[in-house]
Amino acid sequence: MYRLYTHNDLDGVSCGILGRLAFGREIDIRYNSVQGLDLQIARVLERDLSEDELWITDLSVNKENEARLDAFYQNQGKITLLDHHKTALHFNDYKWGQITVEYEDGRLAAATSLYYEHLLERGFIKRSDAVDEFVELVRQWDTWEWDKNQTMDAKRLNDLFFMLSIDEFEERMVKRLQENEHFAFDEFEQKLLEMEETKIERYIRRKRRELVQTFIGDYCVGIVHAESYHSELGNDLGKDSPHLDYIAILNVGSKKMSFRTIHDDIDVSDIAGYYGGGGHAKAAGSTLTEEAYDSFVAKPFTIEPLRLDAFRNHYNLKHSKNGSLYINHEDHHFFIYPVDEEEWVLEQNDEQIQTFGSFEEAERELKRNHLAWLARDERYVQFIAQNVIRRKQLNAYANSLTFIRDNTSDTEQTFPH
Numbered sequence: 525m526y527r528l529y530t531h532n533d534l535d536g537v538s539c540g541i542l543g544r545l546a547f548g549r550e551i552d553i554r555y556n557s558v559q560g561l562d563l564q565i566a567r568v569l570e571r572d573l574s575e576d577e578l579w580i581t582d583l584s585v586n587k588e589n590e591a592r593l594d595a596f597y598q599n600q601g602k603i604t605l606l607d608h609h610k611t612a613l614h615f616n617d618y619k620w621g622q623i624t625v626e627y628e629d630g631r632l633a634a635a636t637s638l639y640y641e642h643l644l645e646r647g648f649i650k651r652s653d654a655v656d657e658f659v660e661l662v663r664q665w666d667t668w669e670w671d672k673n674q675t676m677d678a679k680r681l682n683d684l685f686f687m688l689s690i691d692e693f694e695e696r697m698v699k700r701l702q703e704n705e706h707f708a709f710d711e712f713e714q715k716l717l718e719m720e721e722t723k724i725e726r727y728i729r730r731k732r733r734e735l736v737q738t739f740i741g742d743y744c745v746g747i748v749h750a751e752s753y754h755s756e757l758g759n760d761l762g763k764d765s766p767h768l769d770y771i772a773i774l775n776v777g778s779k780k781m782s783f784r785t786i787h788d789d790i791d792v793s794d795i796a797g798y799y800g801g802g803g804h805a806k807a808a809g810s811t812l813t814e815e816a817y818d819s820f821v822a823k824p825f826t827i828e829p830l831r832l833d834a835f836r837n838h839y840n841l842k843h844s845k846n847g848s849l850y851i852n853h854e855d856h857h858f859f860i861y862p863v864d865e866e867e868w869v870l871e872q873n874d875e876q877i878q879t880f881g882s883f884e885e886a887e888r889e890l891k892r893n894h895l896a897w898l899a900r901d902e903r904y905v906q907f908i909a910q911n912v913i914r915r916k917q918l919n920a921y922a923n924s925l926t927f928i929r930d931n932t933s934d935t936e937q938t939f940p941h
């Protein structure tokens with residue numbers, strides 16, 4: 525018997541699909557959550573597995589199972605653990621561990637692409653264009669390379685995965701890959717996907733209005749509570765607010781949290797690791813511990829959500845050489861304007877607080893530390909008008925000084941109060 529223990533996400537289940545393609549009914553496939561795997565592994569290792577071959581893909585095991593698996597391997601047991609998570613790299617110390625995070629050409633690895641190559645090498649599966657294409661979509665989805673390459677079918681594949689049960693998805697995909705030369709969605713799936721895309725867009729718009737911002741440790745964090753679409757949320761909210769170091773997505777019901785970042789200099793697997801979880805540099809997760817609950821749920825509870833930058837403006841625009849006006853919850857106003865290309869001034873309530881090398885840096889500082897948003901045109905026009913009036917008053921004032929000076933014969937100046 526062949527046995528596969530794999531993750532219950534798209535990457536993990538696609539390993540199952542490959543296993544089914546290779547071995548049909550000769551393979552026993554178990555889809556597990558990160559938390560559920562260890563119990564399953566402990567249980568199966570109690571059985572007589574002398575005739576069996578085992579794979580664990582897209583997941584790793586705890587210390588006890590690590591020792592058990594090594595003993596099993598030393599005892600002529602056939603086991604391979606294939607994973608692509610950085611947090612699993614220490615399994616490479618074992619002959620039965622094969623962890624690849626990145627290929628030599630710079631592409632990131634996924635469990636599905638690693639298992640496909642493993643099965644090809646062992647001669648268990650036949651290469652085909654359809655399977656190549658399917659594996660590549662899964663790889664791009666799981667490594668988030670689809671976003672950079674705009675491989676929308678990779679995202680659609682994951683959407684479809686979430687719309688169907690695991691069994692139904694597995695069955696559909698196995699049939700598709702066996703019968704077709706190339707991988708494609710059928711008409712029914714395309715219709716479903718269109719509806720789903722509209723639904724996700726609406727969900728993200730609603731969640732954006734619930735996003736709160738705070739500092740936790742050294743990081744400026746965006747926090748949102750959500751049960752679904754964590755990847756899309758993390759990505760869209762992160763891009764919408766690049767001043768945030770990462771986005772924390774909380775599910776108090778399931779006591780889980782996900783971390784996502786769009787920044788290359790931030791590694792959210794460190795943050796997840798701190799709370800006992802793990803993952804990748806750009807996407808990681810952990811359980812919502814009591815400590816995490818305090819930092820991410822209790823303390824930020826009274827913070828008002830981040831307001832959206834005005835998006836229908838014609839005058840008050842970012843990067844404007846005439847200046848951009850921002851306001852915050854305390855009704856302070858902030859003005860960013862260029863002195864020249866390399867010097868941007870940030871003013872708070874008409875007083876300069878700092879200068880920056882670019883508009884982005886000034887806005888980042890403003891958004892991180894003053895929680896301000898781009899004001900609407902009406903407010904901008906009012907602000908500019910007041911400034912014109914103020915300037916006129918200043919000019920009149922300066923003129924009056926000149927007038928006074930011109931009318932005094934001595935050099936002493938009289939200042940009106």
Ligand SMILES: [Mn+2]
Binds near residue numbers: 535634635666
């Ligand atoms: Mn994976």
